[in-house]
Amino acid sequence: MTLATAIKTGDVSQLPSRRDEDWRWTDLRGLLRSLPRQPDHADVSTDGPFAGLCGDLFLVPNGFVEGFTHIESAAGEASVAELRFVAADAASIATTVLVVVRAGASLTLLESYEALADGAVSAITLDIEVAEGGRLERIVLAADGPEGVTVSTATVRLAPGADYAQTVLTSGARRQRIETHIAHPGQGASVRLDGVYLLRDQRHADLTTVVTHGGLDGETSQLTKGVVRDQARGVFQGRIVVEKGADGTEARMGHHALILSDKAEVDAKPELLIFADDVQCAHGNTIGALDEAAIFYARQRGMPEDVARAMLTEAFVGEVVDRIDHAGARDVARAWVSAQLGTGE
Amino acid sequence: MTAMLSITNLHATVGEKQILNGLTLDVPAGEVHAIMGPNGAGKSTLSYVLTGRPGYTVTEGAATLNGDDLLVLEANERAAKGVFLSFQYPLEIPGVPALTFIRTALNAQRKARGEDEIAAPAFLKKARETAAALKIDFEMLKRALNVGFSGGEKKRMEIFQMAMLEPRFLILDETDSGLDIDALRIVSEGVNAMRSPDRGMLVITHYQRLLDYIKPDRVHVLSAGKIVASGGPELALQLEAEGYDKYVQVAA
Ligand SMILES: Nc1ncnc2c1ncn2[C@@H]1O[C@H](COP(=O)(O)OP(=O)(O)OP(=O)(O)O)[C@@H](O)[C@H]1O
Ligand SMILES: [Mg+2]
Numbered sequence: 011m012t013l014a015t016a017i018k019t020g021d022v023s024q025l026p027s028r029r030d031e032d033w034r035w036t037d038l039r040g041l042l043r044s045l046p047r048q049p050d051h052a053d054v055s056t057d058g059p060f061a062g063l064c065g066d067l068f069l070v071p072n073g074f075v076e077g078f079t080h081i082e083s084a085a086g087e088a089s090v091a092e093l094r095f096v097a098a099d100a101a102s103i104a105t106t107v108l109v110v111v112r113a114g115a116s117l118t119l120l121e122s123y124e125a126l127a128d129g130a131v132s133a134i135t136l137d138i139e140v141a142e143g144g145r146l147e148r149i150v151l152a153a154d155g156p157e158g159v160t161v162s163t164a165t166v167r168l169a170p171g172a173d174y175a176q177t178v179l180t181s182g183a184r185r186q187r188i189e190t191h192i193a194h195p196g197q198g199a200s201v202r203l204d205g206v207y208l209l210r211d212q213r214h215a216d217l218t219t220v221v222t223h224g225g226l227d228g229e230t231s232q233l234t235k236g237v238v239r240d241q242a243r244g245v246f247q248g249r250i251v252v253e254k255g256a257d258g259t260e261a262r263m264g265h266h267a268l269i270l271s272d273k274a275e276v277d278a279k280p281e282l283l284i285f286a287d288d289v290q291c292a293h294g295n296t297i298g299a300l301d302e303a304a305i306f307y308a309r310q311r312g313m314p315e316d317v318a319r320a321m322l323t324e325a326f327v328g329e330v331v332d333r334i335d336h337a338g339a340r341d342v343a344r345a346w347v348s349a350q351l352g353t354g355e
Numbered sequence: 356m357t358a359m360l361s362i363t364n365l366h367a368t369v370g371e372k373q374i375l376n377g378l379t380l381d382v383p384a385g386e387v388h389a390i391m392g393p394n395g396a397g398k399s400t401l402s403y404v405l406t407g408r409p410g411y412t413v414t415e416g417a418a419t420l421n422g423d424d425l426l427v428l429e430a431n432e433r434a435a436k437g438v439f440l441s442f443q444y445p446l447e448i449p450g451v452p453a454l455t456f457i458r459t460a461l462n463a464q465r466k467a468r469g470e471d472e473i474a475a476p477a478f479l480k481k482a483r484e485t486a487a488a489l490k491i492d493f494e495m496l497k498r499a500l501n502v503g504f505s506g507g508e509k510k511r512m513e514i515f516q517m518a519m520l521e522p523r524f525l526i527l528d529e530t531d532s533g534l535d536i537d538a539l540r541i542v543s544e545g546v547n548a549m550r551s552p553d554r555g556m557l558v559i560t561h562y563q564r565l566l567d568y569i570k571p572d573r574v575h576v577l578s579a580g581k582i583v584a585s586g587g588p589e590l591a592l593q594l595e596a597e598g599y600d601k602y603v604q605v606a607a
Contacts, residue, residue, distance in 0.1 A: 302409070307446040310406050311460035311516065312434035312467070321459060325450025325499075 013038060013161040014133035017045060017104040035245040035277045036187050036216040042159065046131055049073060049101030058094045059151050059346070060120035063338040065092035072096070073103035073132070080108035083117035083144070090118045090336075097158065100129035108137045111144035111172075118336045119148040123162070128155030136164040140172040147175040149339045151346060154183035156211060163189045170197035170225070177334050178205040179343055181350055182213030182242060189218040196228030196256055205234040206330050206343075208350040209242030209274075216245035223251065223286075227258035235330050237323055237351070239270040248293075249281040256286045263293040268300060268326060323351055357422055359384040359555040360405075360524055365416035367404045374400045376580035377416070382524075385552040389566055389591060390559045392577035393599045398559045399443050401577070402528045406440045407433050420524060434460075435467035437523030441513040441530045443559075448500040453512065454482060456500045457519050464520065485518045489545050506533030514545045525549065525556040531565040543568030563595045578602045 016024035016038075026032075027039030049072035068078055068091055083089050097103060111117045123132070140146050154160050160183055168174055172195075178188050194201055207215040221230050236244040246265045267276040280293045300322050308318035327347050334340040358381035367375040374397045382388045392398055404411045405418060407430035418425045425433055448456055462472045486493050491511055501509050510530055517525060527546065531539055546569050550556070558569055566574075566588065574590040575582045576599070583602045584590065 301446070304446045304448055306408050306430060307442065308448070308456070308460070309430040310408075310434055310440055310442075311456070311520065312431050312464035313460055314431050314463060314467075315429070317459065317463055318431075321451060321456075322448070325448070328450050 012133065012163075013131070014104045014135060017102045017131070017133055020045065032218070032247065035243075036185060036214070038159070038161075038185065041185055042131065045102045046100055046129070047102065049099050049103055052096075052098035054094075054096050054098060054126070056124075056126065058092060058122045058124060059153065060092050060122060060149075060339065060342060063090060063092070063120060063342070065090035065118070065120050068093045068107075070095045070105055070107065072098050072101060073105035075105060075107060080110060081119070082110045083112060083115040085112040086114045088116040090120065093119060093121045094124060095122065095132065095134055096124045096126060097130035097132060098126045100127050100157075101131075103130055103132040103134075105133075106135040106137065109139070109146075111140040111146045113141040114143045115141075116145040117147075118339065119146060120339060121148060121150045123150075123152040123154055123160060125153065125155035125158050129157040131159045132161070134160065134162040136162070138164055138166040140166070140168050140174055142169040143171045144169070145173040147335050148177075149334060149336065149343070150176070150178040150180075150188065151342070152178065152180035152183075152186065152188060154181075154186055156184060156213060158183040158186070160186045161189070162187070164191070166190065166192040168193065168195055168199045168201070170195050170199055172199045174200070175202040175335060176204065177330065177343065178217060179346055180205075180207050180215045180217075182207060182209040182215035184212075185214045187216040187218060190220070192219070192221045194221055194223045194225070194228045194230060196223060196225030196259065198227070200229040201231070202333065203230065203232040204330050204333055205246075206327055206347070207236040207238070207244050208327070208347065209236070209238045209244055210240045211242060212240070213242045214245070216247070218245075218247040220249045220251070221261070222253065223256040223259045223261065224253050225256055228256060228260070230261040232261075232263040233330055233333065234265045235327050236267040236276060237270065237327065238267065238274040238276055241271075241273045243275045243277070246276070246278045246280070248279070249283065250291065252282075252284045252286045252289050252291065254285045257288045259286060259289040259291065261289070261291045265295045266326075267297045268323065269297060270299070320351055324348065357419065358382055359421055360557070361417075361419045362405075363417045365401075365404065365418060366414045367400065368412050368414055369400060369410060374580050375404065378577070378581045380575060380582055382555045382557060384555055386572040387550065387556040387558060387569060389571040389574045390557060390577050391561065391574065391591060391594055393603060396577045397580040398577055399528055402440050402526045402559065405433075405526065406430060406438055431463065432467065434522075435464045439517050439520060439522030439525050441510070441517060441525070441527045443528040443532070445501050445509040445513055447502045449502050450499055452498060453496040453500040457482075457516055460516075461520055482519065485515060488548075489515055489518070490541050491515055507535055507538050510534055511538060511542060514542050518545055518549065523554055525554070526559070527556065528559045529561065530558075531560055531562060539565065540568060563591050566591050576602050
């Protein structure tokens with residue numbers, strides 16, 4: 011039961027509902043009584059959030075994969091790709107994009123969800139493959155509208171020696187889930203899996219990840235931070251599975267959220283399922299408010315209260331942004347954080 | 356003429372608890388006054404009440420700086436007027452480099468006073484000179500403020516911030532605690548360098564050794580929420596020899 015199937019069949023009973031354990035905080039069945047119409051072809055003339063970073067452009071307006079069949083980084087080469095999923099109409103959009111990073115190649119994938127029209131229902135699927143010694147840094151900026159419903163599902167297969175890094179930045183939607191499944195073979199492969207959600211009003215964002223360590227000596231480092239205010243709701247579901255035989259695995263998962271209003275909510279489920287020996291796995295999960303003593307300290311030095319709060323909030327999220335490798339993408343992420351928190355100059 | 360800092364019959368509560376019980380104290384411009392007193396007497400509470408910490412409620416009395424009512428101002432407005440507190444326990448500010456924190460604070464103060472922001476080169480030059488004088492490694496100023504700093508390093512950072520912000524009235528709450536012998540001398544020199552005819556200081560301490568370096572004009576004993584004795588520098592020596600016994604009884 012997936013949103014993609016529901017859109018393809020037009021059958022809303024195929025939508026995931028809160029009865030599914032993995033969807034209990036992101037109910038779609040109860041939300042959508044019907045699905046919007048099929049989309050028309052659309053022309054997009056606006057720039058995406060990563061314009062100016064000199065990436066090859068891969069445009070997917072209203073779910074139509076146009077002018078390319080898949081994104082591929084040839085062996086030994088380094089490239090930057092700008093992949094834009096643009097909802098130009100409030101339609102039902104289902105699409106799949108294949109991304110291949112060949113052996114020894116390096117790709118920076120700058121992926122954006124853009125809502126030119128609010129109220130689209132989108133099911134976006136990415137199939138990602140990184141071959142031996144390949145490197146992929148995927149930065150996702152999800153800028154859905156307040157009425158949009160989006161489910162993005164990426165399935166990532168890594169070869170030994172592959173290096174995969176991901177940072178999801180989202181301001182949420184009416185309901186939104188960004189899901190990542192990674193098959194981690196160990197043997198020199200490493201994974202960084204990060205996220206930032208900054209939510210206000212009645213927005214919802216769900217970051218769900220599953221990393222399955224199937225081989226020796228794999229490394230995963232995961233850090234997600236969120237800030238929710240008003241009546242917004244953040245969901246984090248992080249699962250790391252260390253299969254039998256995946257000895258020597260090192261996995262670290264952190265999820266930390268700030269709740270800035272009484273009516274905002276964060277639901278978190280960090281899970282480590284370990285079936286191997288000699289592994290180092292740890293997870294930390296904190297949900298709280300800003301440190302009032304630190305705010306007083308900053309105010310004693312002269313900062314007005316709103317400046318002090320914004321500074322501490324931005325610094326809280328900054329730790330995740332700093333982990334982005336690509337300098338241009340890091341700057342975009344930083345500016346996005348400032349804009350979301352209202353601290354831009 | 357009223358003193359620079361004038362506190363009259365100050366009563367304050369924290370939560371439900373009455374901590375300050377009619378505290379009266381004047382610090383004229385250009386003078387350094389020391390406050391000594393037993394643990395729990397209300398010394399830090401006084402510093403928080405003067406700087407406007409939320410949760411500290413004044414129930415009676417007044418406090419003015421150069422004739423302006425301090426108690427009606429927000430904490431940041433008091434800072435912009437020139438009140439600086441060197442905290443007994445400085446806070447850690449994760450993710451904010453010390454220099455960024457201080458520049459943000461300085462510019463916020465300047466803005467509140469209707470002054471222009473400080474230019475980045477001028478700020479950096481001043482930071483380098485001040486750090487050198489206080490024997491602070493400049494690299495440390497690029498790290499998140501106070502995060503992972505030792506107790507003594509945090510105290511040194513308080514004095515660094517003070518020197519950068521150039522406040523008009525200084526409150527030092529046990530700035531000597533946690534400092535090694537060399538650091539005590541360096542920090543004291545930093546404080547003495549700020550002594551001037553238009554600046555006042557309130558130095559809270561338990562030990563005479565700080566007052567060997569920062570020579571006070573007056574010494575006050577704070578016990579059970581009020582000033583129970585005042586005198587010249589010799590009072591500190593007498594307290595060191597005799598303890599607080601007789602003052603605790605006076606207060607009770
Ligand atoms: N939030 C609070 N709620 C209740 N009582 C408090 C609170 N904060 C401080 N107190 C009490 O107020 C009294 C005065 O505390 P304060 O920190 O001002 O003492 P002090 O003179 O600075 O002591 P020290 O020399 O140990 O630093 C103490 O009895 C303390 O327990
Ligand atoms: Mg104290």
